[in-house]
Amino acid sequence: MSTPLVEARDIVKRYGPTVALADGRLTVLPGESHALVGRNGAGKSTLVTVLTGLQAPDEGTVRFDGEPAPPLSDRDAWRSKVACVYQKPTVVPELTVAENLFINRQPLHRGFISWRRLRGEAAALLDTWDVRVDPEARTADLKVEDRQMVEIARALSFGARFIVLDEPTAQLDNREIERLFSRMRALQDSGVTFLFISHHLQEVYEVCQTVTVLRDARWITTAPVAELPRRALVEAMAGESIAEREHSRDAVADGAPVVLDARGLTAPAYRDIDLTVRRGEVVGIAGSSGSGKIELAESFAGLYTPASGSAQLDGRPLPFGDVRAALGAGVGCVPRDRHGQGLVFGMSIGDNATMSVLDRLGRFGFVAGERRRRFADELIERLDIHAEGPEQPVSDLSGGNAQKVVMARALASDPRLLVLINPTAGVDVKSKESLLARMDNAREDGTAVLVVSDELDDLRRCDRVLVLFHGRVVAEHPAGWRDHELIASIEGVDSMPAGAGSPAEGVDHG
Incomplete structure (x- = not known):
């Protein structure tokens, strides 16, 4: 068995009294596409911050190619090991593709940026990794999938061969997803390794060879995708048996208004x-x-x-x-x-959930605080939002609970x-x-x-x-x-x- 490209062992990470990761483990082999799955709050994001050098673990070790991970202060060393392409793009939209690829490291001539060399080096980089994007195009004008490929190319230009893809298909349609997967497979053939994070489990089966499941901040299992049926994967994520459900319902009457x-x-x-x-x-x-x-x-x-x-x-x-x-x-x-x-995101759960019905909670532009709180409490209970209360900042919530707040506001009226x-x-x-x-x-x-x-x-x-x-x-x-x-x-x-x-x-x- 080859030396793992990335190996995380016994990772523990605490934020005050909160244990964000109690037993994080991951072993990724060179050239594979490895899925990391789990419910929101399972510890995926925390493990990624450790793998990318944004946070140091309180306990445990990370190794790249058998060698200990660099110190957090050595950002260049981390960039040569790993990069993460997030669901929200990190490119600067108003800059060109070439400027984004070499931001803060533009080629210079006599102390000034050499725009000719910049465009030439960008074109060469894109060509090397078969990224078909105009280096002079404004990044804001690109499709989501092309912006993602620009971010991947930028990471590869630092020497990184381990790319974390965080929900890369969330804003793509079926054709765009298939094109992304084709590009991933081609990059794998060129020696690039992926950690693929997605809530779309069918995508795990389409593009990944191995899957690791986290649940309740702990490692649950790592298995070849081909040997783990979808039902078993969902049960590993949920921690309980998932019964087959038929959403039967009475048909809407033709005479319904x-x-x-x-x-x-x-x-x-x-x-x-x-x-x-x-x-x-x-x-x-x-x-x-x-x-x-x-x-x-x-x-x-x-x-x-x-x-x-x-x-x-x-x-x-x-x-x-x-x-x-x-x-x-x-x-x-x-x-x-x-x-x-x-x-x-600068407002509380209660403020977000009730902003569409403020006229019902007071008169003449004044909102009754206690009435608003009771109304927000009812929405939190109705939508099963896991939170400390209406005053908690909505930015503290997981993706699932944040979406429930959006649903609560839609239903409030x-x-x-x-x-x-x-x-x-x-x-x-x-x-x-x-x-x-x-x-x-x-x-x-x-x-x-x-x-x-x-x-x-x-x-x-x-x-x-x-x-x-x-x-x-x-x-x-x-x-x-x-x-x-x-x-x-x-x-x-x-x-x-x-x-x-x-x-x-x-x-x-x-």
């Missing part, structure tokens, strides 16, 4: 959308990243104004382009990005239409189940629910799923669809009717 009725909605991202959602109905919208599905959902939440068409909510015109007016009309929304759109955009992205198995249970509860309470998601598990809870392809609805799948049927529609397979010029022109219902 229509809550949302949209006709002919057209915008740059979508065209001629007719859509109805009845009381107590959950309608899913699926599609690739360029399908227009997110823009359509955000239109109902007041973020965009369609160029033409109309929508009614409970028989009244739905205001477009005005989030406050949409909220007042009865729309609650969980936005696609909890970091940028969903939470104010008792919406008639609940718009959920990727509601379980980047959360652990139990938090995902809890969030989807809240969606089920809303349905049972008679709320009309619109779910836009890249997660098949989210869409399985829907009464029907509409598929957008190039901005048009090309298919509708009733509950009980099979994975391959929905994926085929999303990818535009068999979506072209006889005589049509392109898959975007319609759907073959035959």
